[in-house]
Amino acid sequence: MQILKSSADLIKTKNDSKQKLWDASSSVLITYPDVISRFGEPSLETLAELINDHIKNLATIVHVLPFLRSTSDGGFAVSSHDEISPDFGNWEHLQKIGKTRLLMADLILNHISASHPWVGQFRNAKKPGVNYILSPCLRENWSNVFRPRNSSLFTSLNTVNGPKKVWTTFSPDQIDLNWSEPLLLVEYFKIIVRYLRYGVRWIRLDAIGFIWKSPGTECVHLEEAHQIVKVLRHQIQKLIPEGVLVTETNVPEEENLSYLKTGDEANLAYNFPLPPLILESIISNNSDLLNKWLEHWPSLPEQSLLLNFTASHDGVGLMPLKGLISQDRLKNLLINCELRGGLISHRTMPSGEEEPYELNISWWSAMKDSGVNPSNFQLERFLLSQLFIMSLQGIPAFYVQALLASENNIESYRKTGQRRDLNRERFDANDLLVSLKDKSSSAFKNLKYLKSAMAIRSQLIAFHPESPMQCLSPHKKDLVILCRGKGKERIWALHNFTNTRIDFSLLNVLNKSEVSKSNQWVDCLNNCSISDTDIELKPYSVIWLKQSKNL
Numbered sequence: 001m002q003i004l005k006s007s008a009d010l011i012k013t014k015n016d017s018k019q020k021l022w023d024a025s026s027s028v029l030i031t032y033p034d035v036i037s038r039f040g041e042p043s044l045e046t047l048a049e050l051i052n053d054h055i056k057n058l059a060t061i062v063h064v065l066p067f068l069r070s071t072s073d074g075g076f077a078v079s080s081h082d083e084i085s086p087d088f089g090n091w092e093h094l095q096k097i098g099k100t101r102l103l104m105a106d107l108i109l110n111h112i113s114a115s116h117p118w119v120g121q122f123r124n125a126k127k128p129g130v131n132y133i134l135s136p137c138l139r140e141n142w143s144n145v146f147r148p149r150n151s152s153l154f155t156s157l158n159t160v161n162g163p164k165k166v167w168t169t170f171s172p173d174q175i176d177l178n179w180s181e182p183l184l185l186v187e188y189f190k191i192i193v194r195y196l197r198y199g200v201r202w203i204r205l206d207a208i209g210f211i212w213k214s215p216g217t218e219c220v221h222l223e224e225a226h227q228i229v230k231v232l233r234h235q236i237q238k239l240i241p242e243g244v245l246v247t248e249t250n251v252p253e254e255e256n257l258s259y260l261k262t263g264d265e266a267n268l269a270y271n272f273p274l275p276p277l278i279l280e281s282i283i284s285n286n287s288d289l290l291n292k293w294l295e296h297w298p299s300l301p302e303q304s305l306l307l308n309f310t311a312s313h314d315g316v317g318l319m320p321l322k323g324l325i326s327q328d329r330l331k332n333l334l335i336n337c338e339l340r341g342g343l344i345s346h347r348t349m350p351s352g353e354e355e356p357y358e359l360n361i362s363w364w365s366a367m368k369d370s371g372v373n374p375s376n377f378q379l380e381r382f383l384l385s386q387l388f389i390m391s392l393q394g395i396p397a398f399y400v401q402a403l404l405a406s407e408n409n410i411e412s413y414r415k416t417g418q419r420r421d422l423n424r425e426r427f428d429a430n431d432l433l434v435s436l437k438d439k440s441s442s443a444f445k446n447l448k449y450l451k452s453a454m455a456i457r458s459q460l461i462a463f464h465p466e467s468p469m470q471c472l473s474p475h476k477k478d479l480v481i482l483c484r485g486k487g488k489e490r491i492w493a494l495h496n497f498t499n500t501r502i503d504f505s506l507l508n509v510l511n512k513s514e515v516s517k518s519n520q521w522v523d524c525l526n527n528c529s530i531s532d533t534d535i536e537l538k539p540y541s542v543i544w545l546k547q548s549k550n551l
Contacts, residue, residue: 019242021267021303022465025458027390028104028397029059030312032074033067033088035400038429042089046429048097054436054447057454058398061202062097063104065313071113072173074313074424076106076206079113081191091198098199104246105200109188109228110207111174114157119175122166123159132187134167134178140215143350148210148250148357150348169210179211179228189235202244203236205229205266208259209249221255229265244268246307250317250358253324263301271306271394272320276359278310278388279366280329282381282540283336286477287497293324294471294480297393305465308389311399315345315358315420316366330356337361340368341408343419360419362409363402364442377499379445380540384495386450387525387542390457391482391493393469401425403450404432405442456524456544462491472509478502479537481509491524492545496537506533506545520548 029051034043036050044067051059066075069083084090097103112118121129136142138154145153147169154165155172167176177184195203212224229247236243247259247266253273259266273293281287300306321330334344334356342361346354359366367385369376382402389396401423409425435441457463462485472492473481479502480495492509496502506521521530525544537543 021242021244022305022395023458024460024463024465025057025454026060026395026465027058027454028061028063028307028309028395029055029400030063030065030309030397031400032065032313032424032426033085034426036427036429036432037087041429042093043087044084044089044093044097048093050429050432051097052100054433055400055403057451057458058403058447059101061102061104061395063202063204063397064094064097066106066108067094071115073171074420076108077111077113077171077174078108079115080117081187081194091194094200095198098201102202103198103200104202104204104244105195106204106206107188107191107195108206109177109179110169110210111176114173114175116175118177119157123157125160128183128187131181132177132184134176134213135164136167136213138165142215142219144216144218145213145350146218146220147348147350150346150354167213169207176213177211179224185228185231192232192236193239196240196243201240201242202246203232204246204248205232206248208247209251209255220251221249221258226259226262226265229259230262233265233267246270250314251319252322253320256320257298257300260300260304260306261298263304267303268305268307268395270312271308271392272317273324274306274308274389274392275310275312275316276318276321276333277324278385279316279337279359280325280333281480281497282367282385283333283370284329285498287473287480287495288475288477289325289329290497291471291473291476291480294482295474297469297471302466306392306394307397308392308394309397309399310385310389311363311402311423312397313399313420313424315360315423317358318356319358334359336370337366339370340365340374341410341422342366343413343422345419360422362406362423362425363399364405365408377540379442380538382446383449384497384540384542386446387453388480388495390453390463391484391495391542391544393465393467393484395465398450403443403446404435405446453525460491460524460544460546461485461489462546479504488547490546494535494537494543494545496539496541499539501539502537504535504537506535521545522548 036046037043038046067084067088068078069080069085071077071079118129118132122133155168156163209221212222213219233245244267246268249256260269277290281290337359345358347357367378367381368374406425408422412421467485470483478498482493484491523543
């Protein structure tokens with residue numbers, strides 16, 4: 001732990017014993033470091049321009065996806081922990097983004113690139129790499145291992161001592177690390193300290209559930225993995241009390257929540273059931289599954305929350321839907337996404353059978369209509385989906401490609417053969433900035449509306465991330481109604497998940513004293529007064545109701 005003690009004075013921290021980690025204005029932007037580029041300019045510099053001039057208040061926290069040198073998987077096969085990829089810029093370019101916003105970065109604990117120096121040391125039987133690479137005993141029972149990919153679990157590497165099998169959870173270019181080696185934790189502490197020195201305050205633990213392997217088990221979410229998360233949380237908070245640890249575990253809900261429920265592991269966990277449930281509700285014009293799930297929203301310890309998102313750099317995970325959706329509804333969802341140009345990725349189960357693992361589709365394309373006119377209600381569906389995550393308890397996260405109305409990137413997929421590249425479009429700065437000035441473009445409309453909504457949300461105490469939430473529509477199929485906050489500051493968020501107009505009476509969800517004739521209401525989102533208890537909701541519309549006498 002000496003590396004941490006000697007580095008503490010190099011990192012500026014606040015002295016408050018209880019740190020304010022977030023508020024109603026908090027929102028995460030998920031972006032690749034090279035999502036936008038201009039010839040002759042480091043992409044991190046161009047990204048900063050895009051965020052400061054156009055994304056603005058939708059990015060109080062910026063999650064810059066892997067920026068270190070890498071060889072594959074969109075940066076998730078790190079080949080050097082010391083250097084940022086030259087095309088992106090340098091550590092100072094990254095630090096500059098963190099001057100005005102909170103920075104979030106990935107800590108990829110499970111694996112490294114096959115080109116990483118540690119792998120070279122493993123091949124030559126030299127320390128420390130020879131102890132860092134996971135080369136399991138193949139005589140042990142590994143038949144129950146949970147597989148997120150169809151690639152081989154083991155890959156053969158030539159070494160000075162002959163061929164050796166190494167563990168490769170995700171691909172042959174991503175070699176798993178041996179976390180039973182104590183010095184490996186010290187290596188990652190050094191990486192964390194470097195992150196903190198350059199302004200990173202939120203750390204995302206990528207694929208954290210896979211890091212510990214034990215014979216006879218599924219080798220996912222084992223107790224040792226939880227213990228490592230606890231150690232990381234403890235040490236990060238010693239260095240920066242305002243630090244936030246985020247776990248990424250694309251698995252069924254109970255396993256995902258296990259990193260939050262003890263209160264001493266993650267501060268945030270990705271809310272993985274949310275994207276497929278929102279998508280299914282919008283496509284089917286039926287919010288019954290979403291409402292049923294919301295009725296059982298988890299109660300979590302203080303400063304432990306969910307990160308609510310719709311789109312990300314990965315596909316729409318289907319594993320979190322287990323136990324939440326029937327096979328017929330799931331099949332219909334898959335068919336409809338294929339009709340909108342999406343693809344389906346599968347995983348191999350221990351039985352040898354394959355099952356759908358994720359949907360690969362851009363969120364903007366997923367919002368298309370299945371009728372003659374694909375753009376019919378596309379904007380409305382998209383805005384509904386983003387406003388919905390802004391209404392939930394927790395912190396909203398926006399994927400930059402979705403905000404910019406990126407269609408399925410067929411060209412990129414054809415070049416790489418990687419299905420996830422459908423949703424990873426890169427933009428030329430000159431072309432994109434022209435589009436963002438065009439008031440008729442979908443990107444301009446998305447950003448204008450959502451920035452306005454976030455500005456309103458930021459002023460409403462009820463939308464503080466930890467503010468209470470209750471689902472008032474558990475048995476409805478058309479509306480999702482959420483009550484946020486308490487007392488005089490309460491907000492009722494109403495969401496129409498259908499393509500038809502809905503006439504709705506407040507008497508259906510509120511008591512008589514709250515909807516008495518003397519009470520006036522205001523729709524905070526749309527800036528209009530409501531004097532009647534009967535409300536009309538247009539297709540895919542959202543309103544944020546508050547009693548106006550309390551404004």
